[in-house]
Amino acid sequence: MAVDELFKAMRTAGHDPYLVRSERALWTLYLEDAQYGSLGYDGHHDWPVLQGRYTLCVLFEYAATLGLVDVQYIDPEGARDDFRHMWGADWLQRLSRYDGLLAIRLNPLGAYATGRTDAYRPRPEPAAVARSPVRVLPNFDIVALDGLAPAEALLLDAFATLVAPETAALATHGGGPPVRAKPRTRGSSLAGVTEAWTxxxxxxxxxxxxxxxxxxxxxxxxxxxxxxxxxxxxxxxxxxxxxxxxxxxxxxxxxxxxxxxxxxxxxxxxxxxxxxxxxxxxxLLRPLPVDPEELSSLLEGDPAWGGGRIDLGTGECRPALADTEESWDEEEPEGTERWLDVPCEGSRDAYRDMEDFITTLDAPDLARFLGIAIQGPGAFRRFKEMLATSPAQLQRYWLFSAERQQGRARAWLADQGYRPTLSGDH
Incomplete structure (x- = not known):
């Protein structure tokens, strides 16, 4: 069954899996920017975007892993376009890796587990095809003389990379290129040697x-x-x-x-x-179970929509735009303090992060183009579109930006007399 047909059948039958406990919680989900890209806006949390992606996740990660269903899966990039109308999705090729799940089929084990059959009768195994073994050469080239089965290729892709035919590696007899083990990236860590953050x-x-x-x-x-x-x-x-x-x-x-x-x-x-x-x-700072990432989304963004307040009892961050169920002017019992108001300080600091990140680049051409991209309205969008041409630098920027934003949130919270803590670690 095609997944879109499955979606229709689920909606017709009233099966409506939901990800969040309340409509307010939708505002904590967003694309690219917590203010502009929030899924809380009307039309930005359609059934295929939230319930549909959750369904695909359960099918792919659980049902298929347990062997209950067979799946048809392709490269997720460009596989679906039901998210193109959302802010921040212009340069995304996929909303999730589950976009590549095209169809599912209930297999004999799944039929038995769901009560559709009284006994489990596995399908006959296909006749084994004789294959030449995979060989590892002295130079650590991995050569498959007759190519690789799809499962083998998927496993090998986790730690190996294809080598171009013109390199010194031997070509496979089956016509495909050979593979060579990827060298590990080393740096400094608490243990002295580390891999890069993936x-x-x-x-x-x-x-x-x-x-x-x-x-x-x-x-x-x-x-x-x-x-x-x-x-x-x-x-x-x-x-x-x-x-x-x-x-x-x-x-x-x-x-x-x-x-x-x-x-x-x-x-x-x-x-x-x-x-x-x-x-x-x-x-001397009082502990508060608040997430610095959520707090930063209140502090930074469009002043017209940003800001909010923190529940000092639970640490929940509540955006001003979504906080409509309880009045901001509700009276608290005398001697109690439940809320901490959070102002929106705008996007000036986030803009400065882009400027500072550009100075860290060792690619002069990319730095020059990014410097041009951040001039005038639409700077954030152009900056990310340009940086997307270099996935490694885009990864660096997300880490850089997250560190700066959460650091500013921590500094603001300290000025109010609090420090973030994990729930239960007061």
Whole structure:
């Protein structure tokens, strides 16, 4: 069944999986920019965008992984265009990796698991095809004499790269090019040697931070350079030190030194927080379970729509535009303090981030074009479109921007007498 037909059948039957607990929560989901690209706007959270992508995720990650369904999958880039009307999607080739899921088929195991059949009767296995073995040559070229099966090619793609026919690598007899193992990227980390931050590693970092999974966080910091994610991992690292996890105190000391050396807004605040967790200083800031990333989305953006308030009991960030269920003027019991108002400080700092990032580039032509792109209205959009021509630099910019934004949010919160903390780690 094609996935679009599945969507129609689900909607007709009233099956409506939902991602968020309330309409207000939609405002925390966005493309590119928390203000302009929020999914809270009408028409920006259509069924295929939210419920549909969630359905594809469940089918691809769970049903297919468990072997309940067979899937037809292609390169997700350009596979769907149902998100093109959304702000910030102009330069996106896909909304998610699940865009490439075209169709599914319930297999015998799935039919048995869902009660459609009384017994499990697997399909006959296809006749085995004799294949020549994969060989690893002395120069570490990996050669498949008769090519690779799709599953083998997918596995090998995780750590190998194709070599052009004109290189010294041997060509495959089956007509395809050979593959050569990719060299690991090395840099400085808590353990001395590290790999570069990949999309997968950054997603794991975010998951570890949001789930308060401190052991996983420490493992990631040992394998990767922490300098690019100091603000993003600081609160979870503080919790790891407080819990007395092995290696946490040493990691906090190294990150504290790196923060002071870097000296961006909010870095000194976080460095003092790490020193406090390690018992080297006394912290006078009150803990608040607020996410610096969500707070930065309130502080920065369009002044006409930005700003909001923080629930001092739960740490929830509530955008002003979406905060309509309760009055801003509601009376609180005497002697209580529930809300912390958050002003919108505009996008000046975000613009300055683009200027500062350009100065870090070692590619003169790209730096010159980006300098032109940020002149006049539409600077943010043109900057990202131009930078998208260099995926590696675009990745660097997202890390750079996230660190700067969360650092400013941390500095603002400290001025109000608070510091971010993980839920349950007050």
């Amino acid at each position: 999309d997968h590693a950054l997603k794991a970092l975010r998951a570890a931070r949001h789930n308060a999974d401190c052991p996983s966080l420490l493992a990631l910091l040992r394998a990767h350079d922490p300098v690019g994610v100091l603000q993003q991992c600081g609160d979870a690292l503080t919790a790891a030190v407080s819990r007395g996890l092995p290696g946490a105190r040493e990691a906090a000391t190294a990150c504290s030194s790196a923060l002071r050396e870097r000296g961006w807004p909010g870095d000194e605040v976080l460095a003092e927080q790490l020193d406090t967790a390690g018992g080297r200083a006394l912290c």
